[in-house]
Amino acid sequence: MASLGANDIATLRGLGDAAVAVRRHETIRREGQPVDSIWLMLHGWVASSMLLPGGQRQIVKVHIAGDMLGTPSMALQRAADTLTALTDGWIARVPLARVRALFDQAPRVAALLLMAVQWERVALMDAVAAIGKTSARERLAAFLLDLHQRLTQVGLTQGARFDLPLTQEQIGDALGLTSVHVNRTIRALEREGMIVRHGQTVTLHDLPMLQRLSPLPRRAPWFDADWLPAAIDGAVADAGTARAMRA
């Protein structure tokens, strides 16, 4: 459990209802809707986005397998973000009441949940810094490295290669850029030999260079077993949950 090494997404579904399939472009939950549940992401890609009055869409987070979806809005009356499937996938609903119950019945899991949320908050701080202060090149490098790292943790990379099922417009929405400029930036990195593309597949061909270009540090999580309240419902469930919380 300590360092998120566990590998059973299945046990994590102890919290959730039966898995449900979602299709590409499908809206899981729209912003403004009342909040009554969160979701566990079992397979596929989902974007959490916000629509601005001017019609622009900002993707706030790109979710992958193992992530928890929609949790920020649990402190709100109406959801702040829209959850849209970027690919076909599988999700499992978790009624908020079940999350609530964790605090009484599984304080250890509740504490892990808090840590996971704080981790997400740091990721958002990184995003603010990247979007606010860095160039398109740097932002794109950080974006690719972050995805590579997260995908590696759930076994969805082949070495430096991984599948990136986002359109350049969606990448732009995530990075605060237009699709046109995303394209130019991607092609520049490609021309310089830092990345290689084949269809949706991206290979980080010069990782050291990309890391030098990225403005964001790699962060070390701190899941010290001693920190947390005593276990109640067994290490297996915890391991799965911790993995889910990586989102």
Added chain:
Amino acid sequence: MASLGANDIATLRGLGDAAVAVRRHETIRREGQPVDSIWLMLHGWVASSMLLPGGQRQIVKVHIAGDMLGTPSMALQRAADTLTALTDGWIARVPLARVRALFDQAPRVAALLLMAVQWERVALMDAVAAIGKTSARERLAAFLLDLHQRLTQVGLTQGARFDLPLTQEQIGDALGLTSVHVNRTIRALEREGMIVRHGQTVTLHDLPMLQRLSPLPRRAPWFDADWLPAAIDGAVADAGTARAMRA
């Protein structure tokens, strides 16, 4: 407790050590340092900022009285953000062990803490959207409105007027702009009669217009007593804590 109406910052300090004074420009905690505590903010202004390799500084959050400081880094081995006093003020340290204990001893407070953190996460999502997709004018309007609202909740506004002890460079660091452009934008809003300044004092002279300009919605928190686990240590402490958690 339900809607954060309570008003005793003092009780919230039940969690914290004795108050400590900080002076303007003083660093409370530097990024990269090991994490062993958080802080409650009793008085003054504090910036949470991140330093990028290029030397740029991004202010990720401007903290005011009643906020909790440094909590995102509790999921990390080393702190992600630097906490710097923007004005003289008072803070109270809370060892992480005491936060940990909440989960076993006061699940209701722990649940409130999670909600407060999620609320902060939404604030960061708003920041990402604003910085990523909006103009300097819109961003500044949203910034002023947000501060006005938060300051009002802790009784630090006089109607539409409040004290804004940030330099234009600091405002720029928070909004992803240079101080020069912040200045031009502020003066434009001023020229158009939306705001009035006297020294550090700002008056939102045309609130409806500013709200129309701001790209961010006003968000309604959801602190439903029923949602939370049963109270353990009394409503008074909860009220104070909830207020603290607004940060």
Added chain:
DNA sequence: CGCATCGTTGAGTGTCTTCAAATTAGGTGG
């Protein structure tokens, strides 16, 4: 009163955007 910090303004530059169109890829039905 002098110095440092902060605010203000001008002029020129650059990164990214907007607008537009051509090319390529992907998916569906015949």
Added chain:
DNA sequence: CCACCTAATTTGAAGACACTCAACGATGCG
């Protein structure tokens, strides 16, 4: 399996918003 249609990528050219560099003015503190 090809034809077609839509979605996505790619490229060009022009424009805009915000940045950089620089200087001057105001403000406040010691």
